[in-house]
Amino acid sequence: MTLVFEPAFVQAPEHRPEPVVSEAGGIPVIDLAPLHLLDARLELQALVAQVEAACRDWGFFQVINHGVPQGVVERAWAASKGFFGLPLEERRRVRRDEANPVGYYEAENTKNVRDWKEVFDLIVHEPTIIPSLTADGGDADGLIELRNQWPQSPLGFRGALTEYAQATEALAFKLLELIALTLNLPAKRLNDFFRDQTSFIRLNHYPPCPFPDLALGVGRHKDSGALTILAQDDVGGLDVRRQSDGEWVRVKPVPNSFIVNVGDLFQVWSNDRYESAEHRVSVNSAKERFSIPFFFNPAHHVMVKPLEELLDENNVGKYEEFNWGDFFMTRKKSNFKKLDVENIQIYHFKKNK
Ligand SMILES: O=C(O)CCC(=O)C(=O)O
Numbered sequence: 014m015t016l017v018f019e020p021a022f023v024q025a026p027e028h029r030p031e032p033v034v035s036e037a038g039g040i041p042v043i044d045l046a047p048l049h050l051l052d053a054r055l056e057l058q059a060l061v062a063q064v065e066a067a068c069r070d071w072g073f074f075q076v077i078n079h080g081v082p083q084g085v086v087e088r089a090w091a092a093s094k095g096f097f098g099l100p101l102e103e104r105r106r107v108r109r110d111e112a113n114p115v116g117y118y119e120a121e122n123t124k125n126v127r128d129w130k131e132v133f134d135l136i137v138h139e140p141t142i143i144p145s146l147t148a149d150g151g152d153a154d155g156l157i158e159l160r161n162q163w164p165q166s167p168l169g170f171r172g173a174l175t176e177y178a179q180a181t182e183a184l185a186f187k188l189l190e191l192i193a194l195t196l197n198l199p200a201k202r203l204n205d206f207f208r209d210q211t212s213f214i215r216l217n218h219y220p221p222c223p224f225p226d227l228a229l230g231v232g233r234h235k236d237s238g239a240l241t242i243l244a245q246d247d248v249g250g251l252d253v254r255r256q257s258d259g260e261w262v263r264v265k266p267v268p269n270s271f272i273v274n275v276g277d278l279f280q281v282w283s284n285d286r287y288e289s290a291e292h293r294v295s296v297n298s299a300k301e302r303f304s305i306p307f308f309f310n311p312a313h314h315v316m317v318k319p320l321e322e323l324l325d326e327n328n329v330g331k332y333e334e335f336n337w338g339d340f341f342m343t344r345k346k347s348n349f350k351k352l353d354v355e356n357i358q359i360y361h362f363k364k365n366k
Pocket residue numbers: 215217231236243245250251292293294303304305306
């Protein structure tokens with residue numbers, strides 16, 4: 014057995030997965046078909062309005078007719094299931110560590126409590142330049158070049174995930190442009206931030222958990238990047254905190270869809286017009302669950318602050334500028350080990366806290 018229950022998994026009583034969450038009145042489902050039509054100006058306007066409302070009211074939505082071929086998604090699922098089905102010592106051959114934070118890992122913490130999951134992380138572009146996690150690592154600037162660690166089996170793993178990465182990255186750019194339009198910005202206003210992007214894909218496996226009332230697959234958190242595009246299987250377990258009333262709502266699995274959420278960077282760029290919604294993963298004692306998030310992240314050197322075009326005397330910038338690479342790596346560090354300090358969050362950069 015990969016995970017053995019121990020006190021490190023136990024959530025504080027106020028963060029345990031109760032009360033039971035409802036799927037009713039849930040996350041909007043948005044049809045992206047107009048993006049693939051030749052002349053869809055009217056439909057595109059309606060689509061932008063739907064995306065705007067979803068970003069504003071939820072920070073989360075699901076997309077259908079997203080353009081990622083079903084075969085590509087199915088091959089990625091097969092690769093993930095094949096990998097997690099390998100003996101533990103084989104999975105551990107590609108185990109990540111602080112020097113190389115990609116590959117297999119089964120001991121991640123969220124807010125200092127261990128998650129009931131195992132993961133495999135891969136970067137979308139090779140090499141990916143990031144600040145080093147260890148004080149003595151990296152070159153003179155403290156930067157390192159990440160490369161993927163590919164397992165020898167299952168057969169076709171690398172090809173399936175490379176193909177999945179390309180297809181989901183194309184979707185990420187379409188969504189980036191749509192969200193730029195919702196902010197009355199030119200469609201490509203944000204694209205340059207994603208040259209030399211630090212995006213990564215995570216294969217998540219949540220085994221059945223003997224104490225699903227005490228632990229979480231992923232503890233409550235906000236995604237730190239720009240956008241997350243998530244494929245989930247039909248088991249369900251992703252809970253989103255509804256902004257209108259703070260209730261936890263379960264995201265109902267919709268076949269052939271992706272779940273999209275705006276992360277912390279959109280909250281800062283939009284000066285709080287869009288909020289990065291808190292979410293968590295509940296586990297269950299009967300079924301294992303698989304999911305695959307694509308975390309769409311800018312280049313490490315990007316400086317993040319509210320976009321000037323959105324500001325005026327009635328809407329002054331609410332955040333101090335910060336560097337994406339440093340923010341990202343400080344957050345990552347806290348996933349490895351328990352820290353004595355609170356994990357870094359964007360509100361630490363908020364003016365007039
Ligand atoms: O598995 C899921 O549904 C979500 C996982 C998640 O929130 C994350 O990995 O950041």
